Amino acid sequence: MTDNSNIVKIDALGETKLFQPIKLGANTLSQRIAHAPTTRLRATEDNVPTDLQLEYYRDRAQAPGTLLITEATYVSEGGIGLPHTPGLWNDTQAKAWKKITQAIREQGSFSSVQLWHLGRTAFPEELKKRGLPFVAPSALYDSEEMEKRAKACGHELRALTKSEIEQLINEDFPNAARKALAAGFDYVELHSAHGYLLSQFLNPVSNQRTDEYGGSIENRARLLLAIVDKLIPIVGANRLGIRFSPWATFQVSKPEGAEIHSYILQELQKRADDGNELAYVSLVEPRVSGIVDVSAEDIHGSNDFVSKIWKGSLIKAGNYTYNAPKFTELVRDIDNDRTLVAWCRFFTSNPDLVARLQNGYPLQHYDRDTFYQPYNWGYNTWNKYDETKEYDEEAEKKRVGKALA
Numbered sequence: 001m002t003d004n005s006n007i008v009k010i011d012a013l014g015e016t017k018l019f020q021p022i023k024l025g026a027n028t029l030s031q032r033i034a035h036a037p038t039t040r041l042r043a044t045e046d047n048v049p050t051d052l053q054l055e056y057y058r059d060r061a062q063a064p065g066t067l068l069i070t071e072a073t074y075v076s077e078g079g080i081g082l083p084h085t086p087g088l089w090n091d092t093q094a095k096a097w098k099k100i101t102q103a104i105r106e107q108g109s110f111s112s113v114q115l116w117h118l119g120r121t122a123f124p125e126e127l128k129k130r131g132l133p134f135v136a137p138s139a140l141y142d143s144e145e146m147e148k149r150a151k152a153c154g155h156e157l158r159a160l161t162k163s164e165i166e167q168l169i170n171e172d173f174p175n176a177a178r179k180a181l182a183a184g185f186d187y188v189e190l191h192s193a194h195g196y197l198l199s200q201f202l203n204p205v206s207n208q209r210t211d212e213y214g215g216s217i218e219n220r221a222r223l224l225l226a227i228v229d230k231l232i233p234i235v236g237a238n239r240l241g242i243r244f245s246p247w248a249t250f251q252v253s254k255p256e257g258a259e260i261h262s263y264i265l266q267e268l269q270k271r272a273d274d275g276n277e278l279a280y281v282s283l284v285e286p287r288v289s290g291i292v293d294v295s296a297e298d299i300h301g302s303n304d305f306v307s308k309i310w311k312g313s314l315i316k317a318g319n320y321t322y323n324a325p326k327f328t329e330l331v332r333d334i335d336n337d338r339t340l341v342a343w344c345r346f347f348t349s350n351p352d353l354v355a356r357l358q359n360g361y362p363l364q365h366y367d368r369d370t371f372y373q374p375y376n377w378g379y380n381t382w383n384k385y386d387e388t389k390e391y392d393e394e395a396e397k398k399r400v401g402k403a404l405a
């Protein structure tokens with residue numbers, strides 16, 4: 001796609017800290033730009049990554065030393081929903097991911113897999129088809145529409161039992177983490193943002209349990225911290241990250257807020273002080289909720305509390321282009337030696353985003369209509385700054401992904 005009428009002019013950031021190396025847990029990155037997790041529905045029906053995804057990630061890894069965090073990837077079959085999203089619970093999926101991590105490594109870049117479970121936002125029809133329960137912290141639907149869907153297909157939401165929670169801690173997350181290592185990922189990221197399962201536990205709107213996993217802040221944070229403690233010896237603290245969105249109201253009526261995150265960050269800092277500092281904490285800035293921008297008057301709070309508690313590395317994402325061409329907010333946020341900035345939407349439409357930011361080449365605006373399509377049009381059809389390749393829309397729409405394993 002080469003729609004030059006739709007560009008964003010930017011100043012070059014090559015002389016800023018964004019282009020200085022930074023240590024991130026087990027590795028040193030060449031610059032402080034990361035690819036934020038971006039769900040794109042280009043996996044197979046069996047949740048196996050495809051050749052289209054390989055091409056996508058390889059292109060975005062072209063500036064050596066870039067961190068690419070993958071699209072959200074199912075920790076277990078029980079967490080599924082959206083069609084054509086990838087998983088990492090079986091060997092076929094791990095083999096397919098390995099081809100992608102190798103392609104990223106061949107460019108000199110690094111990969112992190114974002115592990116998720118949809119909980120109450122899963123697709124009841126799909127779970128029923130696969131003979132799996134529709135479960136969440138509590139039997140509280142995220143919308144009337146979801147309730148209708150679950151009732152219509154005769155597969156209603158119920159609260160996870162304690163033994164199912166223990167299975168998540170002791171089997172599902174460790175299994176996916178081991179597969180991630182086998183697949184060659186440099187990091188494993190827990191998706192505790194945006195109203196998916198781990199974030200559902202944090203929020204009293206979705207967690208009204210009366211056992212040790214609900215009620216107080218300590219109880220609501222228990223599952224996440226238990227998973228962290230289980231995964232540290234498996235992947236190593238310096239390869240483990242977590243994503244939070246304290247202020248998002250995506251898929252939930254109230255944000256989680258600062259209080260519970262302050263507690264979790266204190267707990268993570270305690271582990272760091274004991275020699276187990278996580279590779280990073282990833283934060284969604286309040287300027288964005290899920291996949292859309294938040295208008296200034298609807299911003300619920302600030303992430304400033306985070307760096308007062310957590311002393312380790314931070315990855316921040318959320319419409320950093322809003323004050324382009326100068327990027328004043330970004331330049332302020334990276335004025336230290338522990339912050340990376342992650343980009344999602346502009347990385348979709350600029351495979352060479354890193355070079356563009358470095359040199360001040362204009363950014364191609366993203367095309368939201370193509371975000372959630374199953375084919376290649378709008379996916380691997382964006383040119384680098386100096387390319388003029390024309391793509392055939394009809395042909396690319398016929399090109400769907402082939403499983404990598």
Ligand SMILES: Cc1cc2nc3c(=O)[nH]c(=O)nc-3n(C[C@H](O)[C@H](O)[C@H](O)COP(=O)(O)O)c2cc1C
Nearest residue numbers: 036037038039071072291317318319343344345371
């Ligand atoms: C199409 C699309 C897919 C996304 N998928 C994910 C995802 O899988 N996991 C996640 O944590 N956030 C996801 N996000 C949120 C982004 O990672 C990011 O936080 C948000 O888009 C703000 O960054 P940006 O302004 O650079 O786009 C997605 C956003 C978009 C637009």
